[in-house]
Amino acid sequence: LNRRLAEFGTTVFAEMSALALRTGAINLGQGFPDTDGPEEVREAAVRALRDGRGNQYPPGPGIPELRTAIAAHQQRRYGLSVDPDTEVLVTAGATEAIAASLLALVEPGDEVIALEPYYDSYAASIAMAGGTRVPVTLRPAEGRFRLDLDELRDAVTDRTRLLLINTPHNPTGTVLTREELASIAELAVERDLLVVTDEVYEHLVFDDAEHIPLASFPGMRDRTVTISSAGKTFSFTGWKVGWAIGSRELVTAVRTAKQYLTYVSAGPFQYAIAEALRLPDSYFDGFRADLRRKRDLLGDGLRAAGFEVYQPQGTYFITTDITPFGEKDAYAFCRALPERCGVVAIPNSVFYDDPDAGRSQVRFTFCKRDEILDEATSRLQRLA
Ligand code: PMP
Ligand code: GLN
Numbered sequence: 001l002n003r004r005l006a007e008f009g010t011t012v013f014a015e016m017s018a019l020a021l022r023t024g025a026i027n028l029g030q031g032f033p034d035t036d037g038p039e040e041v042r043e044a045a046v047r048a049l050r051d052g053r054g055n056q057y058p059p060g061p062g063i064p065e066l067r068t069a070i071a072a073h074q075q076r077r078y079g080l081s082v083d084p085d086t087e088v089l090v091t092a093g094a095t096e097a098i099a100a101s102l103l104a105l106v107e108p109g110d111e112v113i114a115l116e117p118y119y120d121s122y123a124a125s126i127a128m129a130g131g132t133r134v135p136v137t138l139r140p141a142e143g144r145f146r147l148d149l150d151e152l153r154d155a156v157t158d159r160t161r162l163l164l165i166n167t168p169h170n171p172t173g174t175v176l177t178r179e180e181l182a183s184i185a186e187l188a189v190e191r192d193l194l195v196v197t198d199e200v201y202e203h204l205v206f207d208d209a210e211h212i213p214l215a216s217f218p219g220m221r222d223r224t225v226t227i228s229s230a231g232k233t234f235s236f237t238g239w240k241v242g243w244a245i246g247s248r249e250l251v252t253a254v255r256t257a258k259q260y261l262t263y264v265s266a267g268p269f270q271y272a273i274a275e276a277l278r279l280p281d282s283y284f285d286g287f288r289a290d291l292r293r294k295r296d297l298l299g300d301g302l303r304a305a306g307f308e309v310y311q312p313q314g315t316y317f318i319t320t321d322i323t324p325f326g327e328k329d330a331y332a333f334c335r336a337l338p339e340r341c342g343v344v345a346i347p348n349s350v351f352y353d354d355p356d357a358g359r360s361q362v363r364f365t366f367c368k369r370d371e372i373l374d375e376a377t378s379r380l381q382r383l384a
Contacts, residue, residue, distance in 0.1 A: 004127045011120055012350045016334065025338035026368075026376045028298075029346045031170070031316060033367040037235035038276065038283065045239075045272035054267025060259060062090025062243070066270045069277040070243050077202075078213050086248040089255050092265040093240040094200045094229035095121050096258065101196045101225050101244060102129040102162075104257040110161035115147065117351030117358050119170050119198070126164075134160070135353045138172055140310055145172035145319075149183045156187065162194040163187075165214060168201035171348050171363040172319050173312020175209040185217035194250075195220065200229040200242075201315045203284050206292040209313035215245070222247045225254060230273040232316075233284075235367075239269040291316055291366070294373060298366040301377025306384050307362075316367040319348060321360050325383055328360045341379040 013030040020027035036042065048054050054063065061067065067084040074080040082088060091097040098121055106112060108130030114122050116135035126133045136152050138145040165184060167176040176184075188195050197214040205211045215224040229242035244254050299318055302309050308321035327333050330347035337343050348361035366373060 008124050012346060016344050016346055019338055020344040023338035025342045025344045026372060027344045028364040028376055029344040031365045031367060032237045033235040034369055041234055041272050041276045044275040045268050048268035048271035053271050058264050058267045058270055060264060061255060063270045065274040066090055069274040073277045078216055080216055082245055087245060087251055089244045089251050090270060091242045091244060091258055092262045093231060094227050094242040096261060097227040097242050097244040099125040100254045100257040100261055102126055104253040105194055106131040106161055111157060111159045112162045112164055113155050113160060114164040115166055117171055117348050122164055137357060138174060143311060145174040147180050153187060156191050160193060162196060164196050166198040168205055168314025170315050171317050171351060173315045173317050175205055175314040178212055181212055181214055182217055185220050188223060189219035195224045197224060198227045200232045202228055203233045204291055204316055205314040207313060225250050234276045239266055241266050241269050241273045294366040297370060297373050298364060305377060305380040316365050318364050320362050322362055323360050330360055330362050333362060341382045343376050343379055
């Protein structure tokens with residue numbers, strides 16, 4: 001393994017899912033639903049396969065039907081106009097979109113600012129691009145993880161090339177507010193920075209929280225790559241259909257890198273997701289309502305079991321603190337959890353550069369059937 005990747009072993013998601021398989025524990029670690037997405041979308045994939053659509057290499061930027069549907073979705077949800085021919089790129093999940101964006105836009109030695117705790121592929125993709133990661137830590141205050149705008153401002157140096165933003169945010173579940181996003185946008189304009197914004201949980205927002213695309217703020221359209229994925233919105237994480245949206249210049253750059261990573265992917269599934277994006281609002285509203293209910297089910301269960309719970313406004317994750325159990329090492333806690341009570345979770349400590357910062361945080365996912373959540377929380381009561 002070369003020096004750039006030396007610090008990256010096995011991703012914590014693979015490690016913890018393997019632990020769940022080995023022990024037979026309930027897996028509330030890796031974020032994947034245990035109920036597949038809409039029947040009509042699965043049918044659309046079967047039809048595409050059967051009709052021979054997408055069984056051979058699809059076009060490099062993605063099939064026109066999907067690019068048009070992605071552009072129409074940005075218009076319908078956010079009033080953003082996007083040219084499907086030049087401003088949309090279909091990728092092998094959001095993961096590839098993130099990697100290709102960083103490989104295309106970062107020069108070796110450039111600094112990339114990322115919100116911490118950060119999704120683990122950010123650190124690896126920055127490293128593969130030869131960049132230097134500069135974390136800005138979200139800290140809990142008044143019930144949610146907050147961005148300290150002064151800290152963000154202070155993190156920018158003459159070598160900063162790019163801000164890597166994620167909202168709704170994995171693992172904390174925080175949804176950046178209009179004010180926070182406006183300040184990020186002002187800073188990007190003032191310091192002439194590029195922005196890559198990971199919005200894969202754009203449809204998973206609860207209560208009064210609202211997802212506002214960073215690209216919609218003044219001065220952002222031409223400096224922002226917006227990334228999303230069908231995996232989260234439609235519960236097909238195995239299909240790996242994602243996309244990047246941005247100006248022609250930025251998307252052309254990202255496409256240049258993407259061509260030599262996978263070239264293309266997911267032919268028949270692209271046809272299916274083109275249909276999924278056109279589902280009526282009732283699908284998106286119903287999905288969100290269902291997850292909100294599950295959030296409360298798991299949140300109540302975790303509180304009853306003795307965890308300190310940070311209420312998420314978005315995503316399908318709940319970050320907790322294990323200090324009330326007299327524990328302070330999340331990694332050790334998660335490794336022992338299957339044996340202690342038959343549940344798997346994710347230690348947030350791996351998403352921080354400073355190992356002390358998130359040492360006592362543990363993340364649970366609630367994208368599971370109600371009976372699974374019930375069983376998991378009743379098992380967790382044994383910790384008390
Ligand atoms: N970004 C975030 C914040 C995520 O949580 C995930 C996890 N699925 C991804 C990107 C990757 O998305 P995909 O599965 O589409 O590659
Ligand atoms: N995004 C998923 C999570 O945060 C995991 C995806 C993966 O395993 N790479 O749980």
